Amino acid sequence: MEEKVLFVEPAKSYPLDKDGLPTLPNRETISLSALMILGSLEEKGIGTDFMDLSAEGYSYQEILNKYILRVGLPDEAVVQRISETKPSALLISSMFSTEQERIVNPLITAVRKAYSELPIIVGGQHATLKPDWLLETGNIDYVVCGEGEETIRELLMGLKSNNTKNIRGIAYRKNGIVIKTESRPRMQDINRTWALEKILYKEKGELRYKKYSKRHYLYMHNVQSKENLKGFALYYSRGCPMACDHCTVSIIDGRKVRHMGSKRMFADVKYLHETIGINVFSNQTDTFGLHPEDIKFFKIMKKYRKEHPDIILNNPNAFFAKLFFDKSKKDQVNEDLIKLYADAGFNVMTIAVESFNPKFVKKIDFEHITPYGINRLFSMFHDYGMKTELYMMFGFPEQTKDELIKDEKIVENFSDLDVVSWNQCMVFPGTPHYQKGLNKGWFDEKSYRNVIRKEGLFLTHIPEELNLSQIPEYELTAFRKRHPYPF
Ligand code: B12
Ligand code: SF4
Numbered sequence: 001m002e003e004k005v006l007f008v009e010p011a012k013s014y015p016l017d018k019d020g021l022p023t024l025p026n027r028e029t030i031s032l033s034a035l036m037i038l039g040s041l042e043e044k045g046i047g048t049d050f051m052d053l054s055a056e057g058y059s060y061q062e063i064l065n066k067y068i069l070r071v072g073l074p075d076e077a078v079v080q081r082i083s084e085t086k087p088s089a090l091l092i093s094s095m096f097s098t099e100q101e102r103i104v105n106p107l108i109t110a111v112r113k114a115y116s117e118l119p120i121i122v123g124g125q126h127a128t129l130k131p132d133w134l135l136e137t138g139n140i141d142y143v144v145c146g147e148g149e150e151t152i153r154e155l156l157m158g159l160k161s162n163n164t165k166n167i168r169g170i171a172y173r174k175n176g177i178v179i180k181t182e183s184r185p186r187m188q189d190i191n192r193t194w195a196l197e198k199i200l201y202k203e204k205g206e207l208r209y210k211k212y213s214k215r216h217y218l219y220m221h222n223v224q225s226k227e228n229l230k231g232f233a234l235y236y237s238r239g240c241p242m243a244c245d246h247c248t249v250s251i252i253d254g255r256k257v258r259h260m261g262s263k264r265m266f267a268d269v270k271y272l273h274e275t276i277g278i279n280v281f282s283n284q285t286d287t288f289g290l291h292p293e294d295i296k297f298f299k300i301m302k303k304y305r306k307e308h309p310d311i312i313l314n315n316p317n318a319f320f321a322k323l324f325f326d327k328s329k330k331d332q333v334n335e336d337l338i339k340l341y342a343d344a345g346f347n348v349m350t351i352a353v354e355s356f357n358p359k360f361v362k363k364i365d366f367e368h369i370t371p372y373g374i375n376r377l378f379s380m381f382h383d384y385g386m387k388t389e390l391y392m393m394f395g396f397p398e399q400t401k402d403e404l405i406k407d408e409k410i411v412e413n414f415s416d417l418d419v420v421s422w423n424q425c426m427v428f429p430g431t432p433h434y435q436k437g438l439n440k441g442w443f444d445e446k447s448y449r450n451v452i453r454k455e456g457l458f459l460t461h462i463p464e465e466l467n468l469s470q471i472p473e474y475e476l477t478a479f480r481k482r483h484p485y486p487f
Helices: 032-043 076-085 097-114 125-129 131-135 149-160 196-200 249-253 262-276 292-307 335-344 371-383 401-412 432-439 445-455 473-482
Strands: 004-009 012-015 047-052 061-063 068-071 089-093 120-123 142-144 170-174 177-180 201-203 231-234 280-283 312-314 348-354 387-394 419-424
Touching: 004 032, 004 076, 012 097, 032 047, 032 089, 032 149, 032 196, 047 076, 047 196, 068 097, 076 097, 089 097, 089 149, 097 120, 097 125, 097 131, 097 445, 120 125, 120 149, 125 131, 125 249, 131 142, 131 170, 131 177, 142 149, 196 201, 196 262, 231 262, 262 292, 292 335, 335 371, 348 371, 371 387, 387 401, 401 473, 419 473, 432 445
Parallel strands: 004 047, 004 089, 089 120, 120 142, 231 280, 280 312, 348 387, 387 419
Antiparallel strands: 012 068, 061 068, 142 170, 170 177
8 A cells, every 4th residue: 555644633612602503603624734835745755645624514513502513523543544544644734723623633532542653734824833832732743833744744754764863843752751853945936847647636526625615795795607706726936024912923924925827826727717617705814905916817817707707706805005005105096006906806805904093003004094085095995886794803901991982983984985894902922912911910821821712712702711802701791792803
């Protein structure tokens, strides 16, 4: 039998309301981590196998407690697969800090119990930020910290030759102590091979991700073939210059935006459209439209869509407002650019403002771009046939009720806005907000971990202990009632 490693994208967790019903839509999302890690291994001729527990087992839903629903195949399915295919190592992605204790730890425990010798390697955003939390379980051999493409190849080769010394970017436990090796510099050239076929097809001819995963109803705008929707995530750049206090992206991927190039982007889009019929491409990078290669891509798409008007682009991750304004003049919208986005196939334009209070937001210079200008921007999106969405946040650390009401009033005055999505600020390890919470004694690591273990931490459910604002909990609940998460 060909030697293979098995990559598992764990189950997902979702918040429940007091009636035990999910408060966020369950979504099928392509595992970008597996796409890239397995691509890097396939390129070196290393055999791979892949399971996505939530995408392959949506009907398996288990209520873990009154706050958390687990969605995905049971962990025994992984144990079963290992017994059938005998992989040489198990690779697991740990992206969300909130999912370690309830989702990742039980999976690893189940596998370790059945296979005490199988090397277990975990990577991902959470693993990068908190390798010690994972390693303390005693069930993981290695954590890959940071980008995994190079590290995983070296680690697997090292395991084969019994020499894992001098591998940069890993953490492991020796005599109960966590050892982190020298960190690996970020890749300069991120234009790498992706394991497209392996990830998208479960078996030959059978797609793994069948449901189109939209954010909410607005995303159906302009979609032609509503019955036959297939989606893919665009993730062709890494890094973000903004380093916002609530976010880990600039910390993990750096402030410089590295891009795979517009040619590569288009080649993938064309291939996926022609061979699989994928017609909705939703961006998941954080700076879409900022890098010149994105603009080149939109120009190529504009041409391609003349023959293929069924293709839709959108960016649920939200655009920076500043992309659409001329630098030289206050509130001056760049209409040519808006036309380009419309021609490239965007159906919904989601703009990230988060707050109109500069105390909480770094990404907009409010002297240059005012609410008036943003309203004009939305009107112009409408003029070009696109829907509009505003991404706002509330409950920032130390935010007062008056500050929130001020934001709410500004938003209420927008005339050309279709959807506002209000998101309560979440605090994650590694962020300046988390550090502030520790420094101010609002929580400590133990109490933080206890509360997310018990209640999780979701857009629609922030445990009371992690409300770092000065707004009392009942006011936040009332605010959320006025602005429910848009389905
Ligand atoms: C796409 C995305 C999503 C998607 C899909 C995620 C998925 N595949 O399941 C959606 C929209 C569903 C989503 C949802 C949420 N998200 Co999100 N999301 C992202 C985003 C934008 C990109 C993640 C990604 O796929 N990157 C691409 C991959 C390739 O990069 P990567 O994960 O870093 O992988 C590299 C390395 O980590 C490593 N690696 C990764 N896995 C493995 C595994 C092995 C074995 C190895 C060796 C290496 C390795 O190698 C990879 C290649 O170099 C990030 C922000 C960002 N830019 O990173 C936030 C982010 C991951 N999300 C975040 C959050 C909070 C959420 C939510 C919890 C929010 C909520 N709704 O309450 C939800 C909950 C998820 C759920 N239950 O479904 C936070 C997580 C913070 C944290 N520490 O937990 C992030 C970091 C954003 C932030 N605010 O800081 N998200
Ligand atoms: S702009 Fe977005 S991705 Fe960038 S640091 Fe801020 S929240 Fe994170």
